[in-house]
Amino acid sequence: xxxxxxELKPKDIAGIGIGSPGPLNPDTGVxxxxxxxxxxxxxxxxxMKKAIGxxxxxxxxxDMGTFGEVNFGAAKGGRHVLGVFPGTGIGxxxxxxxxxxxxxxxxxxxVGHVCLDPNGPRCGCGNRGCLEAYASRPVIVGRAAxxxxxxxxPALTKDAGTDLKNLRSKALARSIEAGxxxxxxxVRDAASKIGLVIGG
Numbered sequence: 230x231x232x233x234x235x236e237l238k239p240k241d242i243a244g245i246g247i248g249s250p251g252p253l254n255p256d257t258g259v260x261x262x263x264x265x266x267x268x269x270x271x272x273x274x275x276x277m278k279k280a281i282g283x284x285x286x287x288x289x290x291x292d293m294g295t296f297g298e299v300n301f302g303a304a305k306g307g308r309h310v311l312g313v314f315p316g317t318g319i320g321x322x323x324x325x326x327x328x329x330x331x332x333x334x335x336x337x338x339x340v341g342h343v344c345l346d347p348n349g350p351r352c353g354c355g356n357r358g359c360l361e362a363y364a365s366r367p368v369i370v371g372r373a374a375x376x377x378x379x380x381x382x383p384a385l386t387k388d389a390g391t392d393l394k395n396l397r398s399k400a401l402a403r404s405i406e407a408g409x410x411x412x413x414x415x416v417r418d419a420a421s422k423i424g425l426v427i428g429g
Contacts, residue, residue, distance in 0.1 A: 232281075244284035245277060248293035250318065252336040258287045261336075264353030265317050290314075291338075292329050295322025313340055313427055315419075318353070319361050341365070343426045360426050364419035370396045372415045373404070382409040 232238065251263030258274020274287040295312030298304040304312070304324075312322040319341030323330045330337050341361040342354055349358025362368065370393055376382045377391045384407030389400040405413045 239282045242283055244286065245281060246286045246288070246293075247273065247277065248288055248290035249273060250290050250320065252334065252339065253287060253289055254335055255287055255331070258285065260287075262354065264355070288329070289320070289322065289331075289335070291320030292322040292331070294320075295324055296329050299324050299327065311338060311427065313423065315364065315423060316366050319365055319423065340423075340426050343429075345422060345426070360422060364422045366398065369401070369415055369419050373401055373412050376409075376411045376415065381411050384409045385412055 232242075249260055249263070250265060251268065252261040253259065253273075254261070258272060258278075260268050260271045260273050262269045263271075274285045278285045291312060291314045294314060295304070295310060298312055299307050299310050304310045307324070308327055310322075310324040312324075314320045314322075321338035321340035323332075323338035332338075342352065342356065342359045344356065344358045345360055345363060346358035350362040351357055352359035352362040354361075373382065373385060374391050374393055374396055377386045377396075380386075382404060385396070385400065385404035388403055388407075389395040389397075401412060401416060405416065
């Protein structure tokens with residue numbers, strides 16, 4: 230679709246670079262278990278190469294994001310950088326001496342799966358007590374929705390209702406600015422847990 234939109238043919242592009250969530254093997258182009266996408270041992274690189282017919286390189290989305298920040302963004306010039314990207318999950322990327330560090334399994338700096346409590350809530354990865362199970366956006370939104378349903382977040386309810394699809398980051402920020410203290414506590418609690426893991 231992108232080639233067609235830009236009036237290009239596969240021979241007009243040098244290749245495709247993909248940043249994908251979850252643990253993956255950049256050498257084989259296979260994505261491991263991605264809890265938030267439902268992929269397991271998915272050969273994304275080869276499927277894309279076959280579909281488009283050009284070379285394809287695969288890397289973890291947060292590794293690539295961190296590398297981009299080191300080269301072009303907020304961490305420009307940094308030699309040793311840990312990038313943490315909270316969202317649907319909580320990804321981490323690590324640059325050491327200007328090079329992306331993948332670790333033995335390709336999952337270095339996956340801070341979202343650091344265990345805070347082995348008896349804690351179930352994470353999307355199947356383990357218990359991961360940081361993501363406490364501080365990812367879906368968890369924050371779920372807790373905020375529960376507060377709104379109880380009637381303890383009037384600004385959030387007025388702005389976005391209690392439908393989880395409407396409770397986005399901006400709605401939470403407006404809620405906090407308007408004085409919904411319990412929503413602020415939820416966000417501060419998640420931020421504190423992220424800080425605890427990063428500090429460790």
